[in-house]
Amino acid sequence: MTTRRSPDSARRSERSRQAILTAARELVGETGYRKVTIEAIAARAGVGKQTIYRWWPSKGAVILDSILAMSEDEKGEISLPDTGDIEADLRLVIRATVAEFADPAFEAPIRALNSEIIDDPELAATYRERMADPMNEAVRRRLRTARAAGQLAEDADLDLMLEILYAPLYQRWLLRSGPLTPDYADALVDTALRAFRP
Amino acid sequence: MTTRRSPDSARRSERSRQAILTAARELVGETGYRKVTIEAIAARAGVGKQTIYRWWPSKGAVILDSILAMSEDEKGEISLPDTGDIEADLRLVIRATVAEFADPAFEAPIRALNSEIIDDPELAATYRERMADPMNEAVRRRLRTARAAGQLAEDADLDLMLEILYAPLYQRWLLRSGPLTPDYADALVDTALRAFRP
Amino acid sequence: MTTRRSPDSARRSERSRQAILTAARELVGETGYRKVTIEAIAARAGVGKQTIYRWWPSKGAVILDSILAMSEDEKGEISLPDTGDIEADLRLVIRATVAEFADPAFEAPIRALNSEIIDDPELAATYRERMADPMNEAVRRRLRTARAAGQLAEDADLDLMLEILYAPLYQRWLLRSGPLTPDYADALVDTALRAFRP
Amino acid sequence: MTTRRSPDSARRSERSRQAILTAARELVGETGYRKVTIEAIAARAGVGKQTIYRWWPSKGAVILDSILAMSEDEKGEISLPDTGDIEADLRLVIRATVAEFADPAFEAPIRALNSEIIDDPELAATYRERMADPMNEAVRRRLRTARAAGQLAEDADLDLMLEILYAPLYQRWLLRSGPLTPDYADALVDTALRAFRP
DNA sequence: ATATAAACGAGACGGTACGTCAGGTCTTCCC
DNA sequence: GGGAAGACCTGACGTACCGTCTCGTTTATAT
Known part of the structure; x- marks a missing residue:
């Protein structure tokens, strides 16, 4: 296995995925959860909104992923x-x-x-x-x-x-x-x- | 003391206040909290939006009040x-x-x-x-x-x-x-x- | 005849009437016609909105009156x-x-x-x-x-x-x-x- | 030159543009200028309000355009x-x-x-x-x-x-x-x- | 090496709801 | 009992985002 993360698709841009998760995490930290919008995440990540909607079903899912991505780096067992x-x-x-x-x-x-x-x-x-x-x-x-x-x-x-x-x-x-x-x-x-x- | 509730203002319409709290409670029950909107509460209560904004700072405050109103009816000590x-x-x-x-x-x-x-x-x-x-x-x-x-x-x-x-x-x-x-x-x-x- | 102006009603407050016309004229001069509101006129004149609505049918009528009041002072024949x-x-x-x-x-x-x-x-x-x-x-x-x-x-x-x-x-x-x-x-x-x- | 009208943007929907101008013209005819609202135009045209605000700076501009569109159809020289x-x-x-x-x-x-x-x-x-x-x-x-x-x-x-x-x-x-x-x-x-x- | 097809950035679109504002009416209280 | 004050309902404002939908443009196999 070359990458830790299962590729949802061969075509999927890891670059965009990372940018989105990072942007989401930053925005939650800066403006508080309630005020985070998909548009803001897309803008900050330099990504089209569609790219978010293509891979995540809801704002909550993006944010959950962004937090998991952070905490799963450290773990193992x-x-x-x-x-x-x-x-x-x-x-x-x-x-x-x-x-x-x-x-x-x-x-x-x-x-x-x-x-x-x-x-x-x-x-x-x-x-x-x-x-x-x-x-x-x-x-x-x-x-x-x-x-x-x-x-x-x-x-x-x-x-x-x-x-x-x-x-x-x-x-x-x-x-x-x-x-x-x-x-x-x-x-x-x-x-x-x-x-x-x- | 003739009324239980302190009047925020002598002018305030108790009629509207009750209608708003009732509408809020009903809508939360029917459609779930996330989907309740100020506009829907106002419409259901037969009240102008401004009348809500005049007396409550946020949607959360209205809903909190609507629930408190319900539970405080019963209590006493x-x-x-x-x-x-x-x-x-x-x-x-x-x-x-x-x-x-x-x-x-x-x-x-x-x-x-x-x-x-x-x-x-x-x-x-x-x-x-x-x-x-x-x-x-x-x-x-x-x-x-x-x-x-x-x-x-x-x-x-x-x-x-x-x-x-x-x-x-x-x-x-x-x-x-x-x-x-x-x-x-x-x-x-x-x-x-x-x-x-x- | 004691006053130049026919009293629309014996009760009518000449004081308020003048204050309203003056306020209207001033506001038109200051902010331009389009932005003048009945509320602003009432506020500036220190008068309830109802007092304006009681005596004039529309904003235009107030403003026409306020201009006429000005120009009719001077005329005679x-x-x-x-x-x-x-x-x-x-x-x-x-x-x-x-x-x-x-x-x-x-x-x-x-x-x-x-x-x-x-x-x-x-x-x-x-x-x-x-x-x-x-x-x-x-x-x-x-x-x-x-x-x-x-x-x-x-x-x-x-x-x-x-x-x-x-x-x-x-x-x-x-x-x-x-x-x-x-x-x-x-x-x-x-x-x-x-x-x-x- | 294939179209008379310069496209404000390649993206712009000619369909919406026409619908808005037509709706504006009709509404002015029906209800009089003063009572025409952006919301009514949008509703009649089957268009989001933002689509109007995106391309015109004011109600007056929309209506001017709607009239110009009508009169410019006929002219030439x-x-x-x-x-x-x-x-x-x-x-x-x-x-x-x-x-x-x-x-x-x-x-x-x-x-x-x-x-x-x-x-x-x-x-x-x-x-x-x-x-x-x-x-x-x-x-x-x-x-x-x-x-x-x-x-x-x-x-x-x-x-x-x-x-x-x-x-x-x-x-x-x-x-x-x-x-x-x-x-x-x-x-x-x-x-x-x-x-x-x- | 090139075709082809997906994922992409960009952003316009029809909508919903926002929070604000003014209009005109109604109510309360004061003088 | 008129008038100031201002709450009320209504409805439009202009904005922010929603989620969907093209647009060209990469990009990355699969010939």
Whole structure:
């Protein structure tokens, strides 16, 4: 395989594709999601509108792709540290998540994405498959190890535990209902562990 | 005080105000939030567009108001049952919340609201003040009683407990990442109580 | 009779009437006819819109009145000089008319008036009665004297002669199709006299 | 040269252009100039408003164009009859002009045009170039021939004579200050010839 | 190496909705 | 009880984008 990206068509211009995704990402960052228009993306990318409509079904899809393109560069297989100490490991990863959400550079695009996802179930599914699930799976693997090691209750529902760990974080960020601090991350980890300890 | 609602102006037509809020609510239910337009609201309400722009700064504000108007009719002071059994009481309220979220009649407007709130911090604040906070305060009161009765740990962080109870619910609903069932409600209550038990 | 002006109603506020006419005249001068609005007139005059609509049927009528109010202050009975030399007398009056049209202070309101008159026959009639006819009658009287004195042909059609004298002037001004100079005034007089000499 | 009309752009849709001009002409005839709106023109023409705004700067310009389009279809080179008898030839053309002005079909659009021209000097210039001047030039040519043939004074100012012939006509029509009859046409010709005879 | 067919940039098109503005009517409150 | 103030409904304004649809013009195989 020569290119990482499956070519939707042999003819497709990689040049244009990249220009569009870059333009989309930049515009979301600059003007906020709501104000981004297909016309602006096309203009910034130096591309005809038709070229966007040819390959993406909606504005949301373009923006989702532009964010995925960014985050997929880094990944490969995500995996958590496993020091044997589940508390320490979780604190690390939840603190990192908190920091990421607090980063203004992530703010605009991710907020854009969520805005789009809310009333587009199809987009929501794509998002889950390509962004949330891989991350969740990595954490789930670590939790499984911990459970096997007797650090969590034998019957612990790991999916629920995942939700307990991440949902409050997500809600605070989305609704701006409270600050996202390392202390808060730690409190979440403590609470989750208390709920699911053996 | 003769009217519940503070008149933004003595001149303001209550008739028009009601017609606008009703039209907004109906249209959100019928066509989905994204497709609702100011023009359609004005037309349905038999009102000039200017009358909307005169009193509301944005489409989101109209819709928020229309939903608040609906939910504020019912309230007065919200309060939870207090049977002395915190687990039973919480199950009741969380199950009710799950049911409410699952009700298609609530689906459209609340989803609309959240969509708008995501990138309008001001709207988000209004929403918190007038919808979320009163509800949260009611639950917080019940939790306080339970803590005083020794059913929860003395140092239990009740705000965090609130988040643990509601955020996973909210996330599942918003991202459609899982089913909302009575069992799920019970699982959340169990987990929260386990985490914060004495 | 205490006031010069017939009171449309005993109740009518002369104060408001004057303020409205003044505001109208000023606004026409400042912003040009097309951009004058009833709202602006009301605001400038410190008057409710209704007070204008109560007493005038249209914007054109207000403006016609405002111009008439100005020009009727000065008049009484208009009459031309009669030196016995019809050529000299006509040159004087036509030159004066040319000068008046060339005066930028008259430009805006009169242009406004004509603009309104073109497609409002009723307004046109009022204008003729109260502005054009008195002026025409004055000139016609002088021409009659000249004809009686044998300075014009016995069968001269004085109404036609009036048109020959004034229409070219009016047309040049309205369509801006040529300069309005004293020489032009003289040329018109010469031509008219040549056409109607005995 | 295959088409008479210079294409403002190769892209421009001649279909839309024609539809707009036709709709404009019809609407002016039906509802009067003042009440014609861009929206109505667009709707009648089956065209987006933007397509009008893209190619014309103002409502007046569209309507001027729509009238010009009509009158330019017929012309080519205008020329007057030359029977050798200047009086007969002028009577013919002035009578024709009178008849044209009296024709209700011309009434609405031409009145509309003049209404717009009064306070839009730019439009007035365009009007002169494309409608008035060609007509005037044709008459001026005929007058020149007559002067060369000794039927008019050697020093006759032909531009002035043109004004004497047409301005009274125009004024009567515009201000509705008198009837437009063949007799009136003849009287104008007689007067003009008397003023400029050798 | 050349033909051919797609994808491309450009941008006009018919539309929808925007947010603003003025018109003319109706209502409220003050003097 | 007239008049200022101004909210109301109406409807046009001119603009921004939508998504579709040609236009030539690359560009990249497939002869």
